[in-house]
Amino acid sequence: MKTIVTIPCRTIRAMAREMLRGRYWMTVLVVLCCRILGSAPGMIASALTDNEVILTIVECAAFVFEISLTLCSTKYFLSVFRGQETGIDRFTEPLYLTWKGVLMEIISYVQIFLWSLLFVVPGIICAIKHAQNFYAMIDNPELTPMESIHRSHEIMDGNKWKYVKLLLSFIGWYLLADLPAILYQYFYGPVLDMMYFSDTMTYEQFYMIMQGYLEKVRAFNASPIPMLLSLIPLLVVAYRSVALSAFYDLAAGNLIVQDGSALPGEDTVY
Numbered sequence: 001m002k003t004i005v006t007i008p009c010r011t012i013r014a015m016a017r018e019m020l021r022g023r024y025w026m027t028v029l030v031v032l033c034c035r036i037l038g039s040a041p042g043m044i045a046s047a048l049t050d051n052e053v054i055l056t057i058v059e060c061a062a063f064v065f066e067i068s069l070t071l072c073s074t075k076y077f078l079s080v081f082r083g084q085e086t087g088i089d090r091f092t093e094p095l096y097l098t099w100k101g102v103l104m105e106i107i108s109y110v111q112i113f114l115w116s117l118l119f120v121v122p123g124i125i126c127a128i129k130h131a132q133n134f135y136a137m138i139d140n141p142e143l144t145p146m147e148s149i150h151r152s153h154e155i156m157d158g159n160k161w162k163y164v165k166l167l168l169s170f171i172g173w174y175l176l177a178d179l180p181a182i183l184y185q186y187f188y189g190p191v192l193d194m195m196y197f198s199d200t201m202t203y204e205q206f207y208m209i210m211q212g213y214l215e216k217v218r219a220f221n222a223s224p225i226p227m228l229l230s231l232i233p234l235l236v237v238a239y240r241s242v243a244l245s246a247f248y249d250l251a252a253g254n255l256i257v258q259d260g261s262a263l264p265g266e267d268t269v270y
Contacts, residue, residue, distance in 0.1 A: 002154070002157060002158060003155075003159075003250070003251055003252065003253040004158045004159060005159050005162045005247065005250045005251050007250070009162075009165050009166045009169045010169075012166060012243055012246050012247055012250070013166075013169065013239075013243050015081075015243075015246045016081065016239060016242040016243035016245075016246050017239070019080060019081045019082075019083060019242060019246075020080065020238075020239065020242055023080050023086065024238065024239075026086070027076075027077070027080055027238040027241070027242065028234055028235055028238045030073060030076055030091075030238075031073070031234050031237050031238045031241065032231065032234055034069050034072075034073050035234070037065070037069060038062075038065070038066050038069055041058055041061060041062040041065060042058065042059065042062050045058040063102070064098065064102055067098055067101040067102050067105055068095055068098045068101070070101070070134055071094040071095070071097055071098065071101050071134060071137070071138065072091050072092060072093075072094055072095065073241070074094070074134045074135060074138050074245075075090065075091065075093060075094045075138050076090070076091050077241045077242050077244070077245045078135065078138060078139075078245045078248070078249075080242050080245070081242050081245040081246050081249065082249070094137075094138055094141075097137060097138075097141055100137065100144070100145050100148075101134065101137060101145075103145045104133055104134075104137065104145035104146075104148055104149060105133075107145055107146065107149060108130045108133060108149065111126055111130070111149075112126045112127050112130065125160065128156060128160045128163060128164065129152065129153050129156045129160070130149065130152055130153075131152065131156060131163060132151070132152035132155045132156060132248055132251070132252070133148055133149055133152045135152075135155075135245070135248040135252070136148045136149075136151035136152050136155065136252075139252070139254075155248070155251045155252050156251070159247075159251045162247075162251075163247060163251075166243065166244070166247055167240075170236060170239075170240050170243075173236045173239070173240075174233060174236050177232045177233040177235060177236050178232070178233060180229050180232060181226065181229035181230055181232070184225060184226060184229055185220075185226070188220075189217075189220055190213060190216035190217055190220055
């Protein structure tokens with residue numbers, strides 16, 4: 001049965017905030033751990049070797065690992081919104097779906113790429129239609145990868161613009177979260193002095209100036225304060241992730257809203 005999400009985005013965000021009570025900082029920690037674990041394989045491999053074959057193998061393994069993390073984090077965010085248990089057993093429960101998830105993601109990439117060949121807009125629309133792939137797989141583990149994709153298409157039918165509006169509603173929060181890092185960069189970050197440039201500058205001189213500036217930038221970004229400031233947006237990521245879980249339950253018909261309150265529907269998975 002087709003379900004159209006008609007409630008305002010502010011109500012969806014309010015539902016997410018309500019369910020995050022008492023679980024917010026743990027959710028932020030989960031987001032942080034997923035970010036660290038997702039980037040660790042590539043960073044470690046790049047630091048240890050420059051062999052292209054080994055790096056390619058590591059990238060493929062990291063892709064599979066990233067799918068596992070996406071499945072686990074999706075399960076966690078859904079559990080938070082549904083008020084369910086969020087222990088480690090619950091978090092790792094979807095790991096057996098990893099290879100299904102890998103195949104589903106590859107099919108999604110191919111479909112989005114082919115639609116993007118027509119023009120940018122069809123590619124974006126196709127990507128939005130795939131937005132509920134992992135939610136559909138988590139809630140219906142018996143489905144094949146293609147069936148999960150078709151289920152996502154069904155859920156997004158008539159809800160694509162509402163989904164986009166929900167994502168856009170977080171822009172202000174992201175700008176606010178990035179503001180401390182921007183201000184710190186502006187007042188204390190390295191500056192590229194234009195007085196060193198001239199019309200008679202050689203390529204070697206230009207290269208040495210840019211190399212020195214980039215080294216300063218890398219050293220600045222690796223210092224403790226910028227690194228800590230870069231973590232602030234994760235507070236918004238945790239909030240947004242639970243709000244997107246709320247959107248899924250509404251669009252999938254798992255939840256109904258009456259007089260501004262959310263109630264389980266007849267087909268609820270709670």
